[in-house]
Structures are given as structure tokens and as C-alpha cells.
Amino acid sequence: xSEVLQKHPIETDKExxxxxKPEARFDLQGDMPDDERLGKAMENFAKDINRTTATYMESCxxxxxxxxxxxxxxxxxxxxxxxxxxxxxxxxxxxxxxxPFAFFYRLFNLxxxxxxxxxxxxxxxxxxxxxxxxxxxxVCPMSIDIATLxxxxxxxxxxxxxxxxxxxxxxxxxxxxxxxxxxxADVFEDRADWMADEHETDIYFDKDEADIVVTMSSIEIxxxxxxxxxxxxxxxxxxxxxTFRTDGYEATNFGMMSGNVEWQKHSTMKIIDAAVAxxxxxxxxxxxxxxxxxxxxxxxxxxxxxxxxxVMHISEYLADVIESGRLKVRKVDETVTFHDPCQVSRRGGxxxxxxxxxxxxxxxxxxxxxxxxxxxxxGGGGGVVTIHRADDLRYKVFELKMDQVEKTGADTxxxxxxxxxQSFNDAKDHFKWDKNIDSLLELVADNxxxxx
Amino acid sequence: MNLLExxxxxxxxxxxxxxxxxxxxxxxxxxxxxxxxxxxERRGGSEKLGGIxxxxxxxxxxxxxxxRIKAPIANAYLMHLVLAIVIFAAEGHIELIEExxxxxxxALPALAxxxxxxxxxxxxxxxxxxxLRHPVLKMxxxxxxxxxxxxxxxxxxTGLIAGWGEEASxxxxxxxxxxxxLLLIWFPFGKLMHAFLIFGSRYSTGFAFTHKGARx
Numbered sequence: 001x002s003e004v005l006q007k008h009p010i011e012t013d014k015e016x017x018x019x020x021k022p023e024a025r026f027d028l029q030g031d032m033p034d035d036e037r038l039g040k041a042m043e044n045f046a047k048d049i050n051r052t053t054a055t056y057m058e059s060c061x062x063x064x065x066x067x068x069x070x071x072x073x074x075x076x077x078x079x080x081x082x083x084x085x086x087x088x089x090x091x092x093x094x095x096x097x098x099x100p101f102a103f104f105y106r107l108f109n110l111x112x113x114x115x116x117x118x119x120x121x122x123x124x125x126x127x128x129x130x131x132x133x134x135x136x137x138x139v140c141p142m143s144i145d146i147a148t149l150x151x152x153x154x155x156x157x158x159x160x161x162x163x164x165x166x167x168x169x170x171x172x173x174x175x176x177x178x179x180x181x182x183x184x185a186d187v188f189e190d191r192a193d194w195m196a197d198e199h200e201t202d203i204y205f206d207k208d209e210a211d212i213v214v215t216m217s218s219i220e221i222x223x224x225x226x227x228x229x230x231x232x233x234x235x236x237x238x239x240x241x242x243t244f245r246t247d248g249y250e251a252t253n254f255g256m257m258s259g260n261v262e263w264q265k266h267s268t269m270k271i272i273d274a275a276v277a278x279x280x281x282x283x284x285x286x287x288x289x290x291x292x293x294x295x296x297x298x299x300x301x302x303x304x305x306x307x308x309x310x311v312m313h314i315s316e317y318l319a320d321v322i323e324s325g326r327l328k329v330r331k332v333d334e335t336v337t338f339h340d341p342c343q344v345s346r347r348g349g350x351x352x353x354x355x356x357x358x359x360x361x362x363x364x365x366x367x368x369x370x371x372x373x374x375x376x377x378x379g380g381g382g383g384v385v386t387i388h389r390a391d392d393l394r395y396k397v398f399e400l401k402m403d404q405v406e407k408t409g410a411d412t413x414x415x416x417x418x419x420x421x422q423s424f425n426d427a428k429d430h431f432k433w434d435k436n437i438d439s440l441l442e443l444v445a446d447n448x449x450x451x452x
Numbered sequence: 453m454n455l456l457e458x459x460x461x462x463x464x465x466x467x468x469x470x471x472x473x474x475x476x477x478x479x480x481x482x483x484x485x486x487x488x489x490x491x492x493e494r495r496g497g498s499e500k501l502g503g504i505x506x507x508x509x510x511x512x513x514x515x516x517x518x519x520r521i522k523a524p525i526a527n528a529y530l531m532h533l534v535l536a537i538v539i540f541a542a543e544g545h546i547e548l549i550e551e552x553x554x555x556x557x558x559a560l561p562a563l564a565x566x567x568x569x570x571x572x573x574x575x576x577x578x579x580x581x582x583x584l585r586h587p588v589l590k591m592x593x594x595x596x597x598x599x600x601x602x603x604x605x606x607x608x609x610t611g612l613i614a615g616w617g618e619e620a621s622x623x624x625x626x627x628x629x630x631x632x633x634l635l636l637i638w639f640p641f642g643k644l645m646h647a648f649l650i651f652g653s654r655y656s657t658g659f660a661f662t663h664k665g666a667r668x
Contacts, residue, residue, distance in 0.1 A: 145656075
């Protein structure tokens with residue numbers, strides 16, 4: 001653990017890691033001199049500059065349209081939450097150091113050198129107030145994918161030791177223990193045994209050969225373990241050859257969210273190696289939004305070549321087996337609304353899958369306005385839900401989601417992301433809200449029609 | 453050499469030279485950079501078609517925007533529409549294009565062009581007003597934004613004045629061309645480059661989103 005983490009101990013016994021009253025508005029890890037901190041931030045940000053990201057950096061017209069799509073700006077009307085502004089210091093650094101006219105910028109000092117103080121100030125904008133939901137990318141007239149650039153900026157911030165304590169702590173814990181929430185392999189096996197009993201089903205571990213490797217998120221293992229049993233029941237009903245692997249079960253990737261590419265790669269490679277070891281043809285990702293992006297879309301980059309297996313989010317898998325007629329489900333007489341996890345829908349392209357599943361279940365789906373790719377983020381993604389100092393802002397942002405839900409008239413919200421579910425449950429407690437957030441996976445498992 | 457000859461001769465040639473070299477340098481610099489290759493399994497259709505589609509679709513589909521942004525977007529549309537009219541439908545401009553490229557077409561009546569120019573100037577004024585008043589735009593705006601607006605407004609205003617009467621004076625036309633020379637010189641260095649960058653930026657996102665099967 002870093003020195004600063006010891007100075008400001010984190011309450012690890014709390015439901016979520018929390019620093020109630022952080023002494024500093026920004027957090028620092030390590031004790032490197034400012035010059036070194038700055039150098040590391042810029043060097044690691046620059047590593048990711050390529051044709052696309054440089055074009056994005058060049059293209060902003062300062063029209064401010066992105067603000068109108070950002071839940072942080074909409075709910076606070078504070079201009080500093082304008083998505084492209086969250087990148088301002090890195091744009092400044094890019095223009096001065098790596099842009100086509102960098103020479104002029106330096107010669108006439110048109111763009112000043114970025115300072116550590118600026119980076120400290122921007123920590124809140126890059127972490128506390130951006131879930132990387134990508135809604136801004138949908139409205140930018142130049143189609144700048146701001147969320148991608150935020151992820152890139154976080155790479156610089158992490159190496160400079162400028163990450164919010166709690167997010168750094170969970171990322172570090174995931175790297176050291178294999179899980180950000182203490183869901184080590186032993187803990188996972190214990191809880192899976194419990195769920196095997198609860199769900200009266202078989203749960204397999206560490207098969208030498210299996211067609212499918214199934215992964216879980218720590219949030220599910222520790223908070224929503226029924227997901228383990230529900231997944232097993234569905235796969236067993238279908239007669240799939242499947243296994244959990246203790247050497248690659250954790251789908252969350254806090255290395256990615258905090259900005260540590262090396263840790264991101266470690267987490268991803270565990271799953272890839274486990275799947276390769278047992279000759280899997282398919283890896284199923286759990287109800288977790290960012291886990292989908294981490295393996296489905298970024299896994300090959302970590303592996304250095306195309307993945308030798310398919311990757312599906314559990315909602316895609318369910319839609320697939322239901323559409324093909326392999327899995328039959330009972331009709332559910334319930335009015336629900338659906339919360340789209342940003343990384344699965346808007347940024348993942350699997351927007352239709354959960355709707356296919358809900359149609360098969362026959363639920364009375366009352367869509368939110370806006371919905372699907374345009375849906376509002378829950379405010380908990382991108383690691384924000386771990387950052388306790390950002391709670392008030394997160395609750396403010398969640399009011400937007402509450403309003404959306406209320407207008408549907410539904411009492412139950414379904415989703416396919418345990419991180420969103422956690423954000424909903426936390427806000428539900430905070431606001432004493434009377435709505436229920438449930439898992440689509442668990443609803444399917446509860447309504448399987450088993451062949452005689 | 454009088455002012456008009458200077459403006460439309462050596463000054464214009466220098467301006468065109470800086471414009472061409474600057475634009476080629478800025479775009480070439482970007483094109484020479486490493487291209488990220490996505491090795492993940494593609495879900496959507498042709499990424500290249502997706503990229504091309506995004507160039508068009510983002511002009512039509514503004515996604516999940518609130519009503520309060522619709523007026524500024526309408527202003528931007530109007531600005532670009534009348535800009536196209538003024539550039540390509542004014543008699544003087546068509547004559548210049550015909551002299552240079554040998555290609556001409558019928559001009560709009562002078563009154564229609566004057567009206568379009570006045571509307572263009574008004575849309576620029578609205579843009580300036582918003583940049584001065586809106587907290588987000590006030591925060592984002594820098595020298596580039598203001599200077600780009602200034603040089604554009606100069607060309608439009610001098611064009612409106614020069615084209616007002618039946619017969620434009622040489623001095624007014626010279627001032628108009630000089631302001632255009634200034635715009636050409638500034639173009640590669642500032643925000644006016646969005647006229648070119650828009651293709652690369654939209655294409656990149658359309659390409660990446662189509663790869664993932666996300667909405668373009």
C-alpha cells in the first residue's frame with residue numbers, strides 16, 4: 001500500500017470502501033517530485049496517441065454541445081463538467097508537445113506547460129465526474145469519442161499517482177489478491193458451493209476441458225451471489241459443457257478503470273489463459289458493463305492477437321439460446337423498465353439482446369425516455385461508485401435516473417450490470433426509494449421451462 | 453500595382469500557398485501517425501461503410517439532445533447553408549471560379565445573395581453572443597475561437613458592403629479579397645480546419661462503432 005493510503009486509512013469493512021472526510025480534495029499516491037509526476041502523466045498519456053486520438057484532439061470546435069448530453073452538467077449546470085473540458089489539460093499538453101504545430105505553440109508559448117497543480121485540479125473531472133458512459137460521443141458534431149480520451153488521460157493520471165484513493169485501493173487489491181472486493185478463488189468456491197445447494201444445481205470448477213468458461217464479477221460474488229446459481233442452472237438446463245476456472249474467474253477490471261494498463265492486462269490475461277488452458281470456444285461475461293468492454297473489445301489488444309474464442313455478455317448468450325429455441329421460459333406477468341448499462345448498450349453494441357430476452361419473458365416493458373443507446377447512465381460506472389467523496393454528486397446525478405424510472409410507472413427495474421445494480425441499490429437506500437432493481441439473468445433462471 | 457491588383461495577385465497567391473501547405477502539413481501529420489488496429493472480433497457490418505455513414509448521419513442525427521440545444525444547432529445549420537449559398541451562388545464568386553477552373557454555373561439574383569450574406573452575418577452574431585453569454589462557451593472559448601469568428605465575419609461583412617451597389621468599387625472589392633486572404637492564411641492553424649477534420653473525426657468514430665455493432 002502506498003504511503004498516502006496509510007496516512008488516510010480506508011474503511012475496508014464498510015459496504016463500499018470509503019473515506020468519509022478526505023483531508024485533501026485530491027489524492028496523491030507515492031512521494032515523487034512534481035517534475036517526475038508531471039513527466040509520468042504526460043509520457044503515459046502520450047503512449048496512446050495515435051491517428052484517431054490525435055484527430056480527436058485536433059477536431060474540437062468548442063461548441064459545448066457535449067455538455068448537454070452529460071448527466072453531470074445537466075444536473076449541476078456547472079460548466080466545468082462539460083465533457084471536453086475534462087480533457088483540457090491533456091489537450092493543452094498535446095498541442096504543446098505532439099500536435100502538427102507544436103513548434104509554434106512552444107516558440108510563442110501559445111500553450112503553457114501543464115503543471116501538477118492543474119492535474120490535481122483535474123483529478124475530480126477525470127475520475128469523480130465521468131463514468132465514461134459515452135453519451136457525449138453520441139452528440140458531438142465532430143463525433144469525438146470523448147470517453148476514449150478520458151480513458152487515455154487516466155493512464156497518465158495513474159502513473160503520476162493522481163488517482164482517487166478508493167479507486168486506487170480497489171485496483172491495487174484486485175492486482176494483489178485477484179479481486180477488488182476480497183472475492184478470492186477460495187471465497188468464490190465457498191460461495192459457489194453455497195449457491196449450488198441453494199439452487200440445487202451442479203457448479204463446475206477447473207475442468208481440464210470445457211466448451212464454455214464462465215466468469216463472474218466480484219460484485220456478484222460478494223453482493224449478488226444468486227447470479228452464480230442462476231448462471232449454473234441455465235447452463236446445466238442447456239446441457240452445456242462449462243466450467244468456472246479459479247485461475248480466471250474475475251471479470252471486473254479495475255486496472256482499466258483506474259488507468260493502470262499493466263494491471264488491466266494482468267486481469268484480462270488471467271481469463272484468456274484460463275480459457276485457452278481448457279480449450280474453451282466461448283467465454284461468457286457476467287452482468288457487468290465494463291467487464292464486457294475490457295474483454296470483448298479490448299481483450300485482443302491485451303493478448304496481442306485475435307482471441308481464440310468467442311466472447312459474449314450473458315445477455316447476448318441468453319438472447320441467443322432463447323432465439324434459437326434452445327431455452328424456453330415462462331411468461332412473467334410483471335411491468336418492468338430496463339436500465340441499459342452504457343458499456344454493454346451504447347458502447348458495446350448489444351442493445352437489443354436484453355430486449356429479446358424480455359420479449360420472450362413476456363414482461364410489460366415500459367421503456368424509459370430516452371432509452372436504449374440514448375439512456376442516461378446510472379452514475380456509478382467508470383469506478384465512480386467506489387469514490388466516496390463523489391457520493392453527493394453521484395446522488396445528484398441519480399435523480400435524473402429516478403425521474404426517468406418514475407415516469408415509466410414501473411416498480412421494477414431490470415438491468416444486466418451488477419455495478420449499475422449496486423449504484424441503484426445504494427441510491428435506493430440513500431433516497432429511501434421504493435423501486436426494485438433486479439437482474440435479468442436471475443429472472444430468466446427463475447422462469448426456465450425444463451424439458452421432462 | 454493598385455490595391456485590388458495586390459489583393460488578388462501576390463497577396464492571394466501567398467495566402468493560397470500558406471493555405472495549401474498548412475492544410476497538407478496538418479492533415480499529413482495526422483495521417484502519418486500510427487493507426488490503431490482493432491483485433492477484436494467484429495460484430496457489425498463494414499467498418500469503412502460505417503465510417504462513411506457516420507460522416508453523413510451525424511449531420512442528421514444529433515442523438516439524445518435536450519430541447520434547449522436545438523436553437524443553437526438550427527443556427528449552425530443556417531450558418532452553413534447560407535455560407536454555401538454565398539460562396540457558390542454569388543455572381544462574382546462564380547466568375548472567379550470560372551476564370552480559375554473553367555467551370556461555371558448560373559448565379560442567384562444579387563438580392564438573394566445579399567439577403568443570404570446578411571443572414572450569414574446574423575448567424576455569426578448569434579454565435580458570438582452565445583459565446584459571450586453561455587457559461588460553457590465562455591469557459592471553452594479561446595483566441596482561436598474569437599479570431600476564427602473575426603476573420604470569417606470580416607470576409608462576410610466586406611463582401612456584403614462590396615456587393616451592395618450596382619457596381620462595386622475597386623477599393624471595396626480589394627478590402628474584401630484582402631480579408632479573404634487573411635482567412636486563407638489563418639485557416640490551417642485554427643478551428644476553421646474543422647471543414648477538413650470533420651471527415652477524419654467522424655469517420656474514425658463511425659469505423660470503431662460499426663466494428664462493435666454500436667449505433668452510428
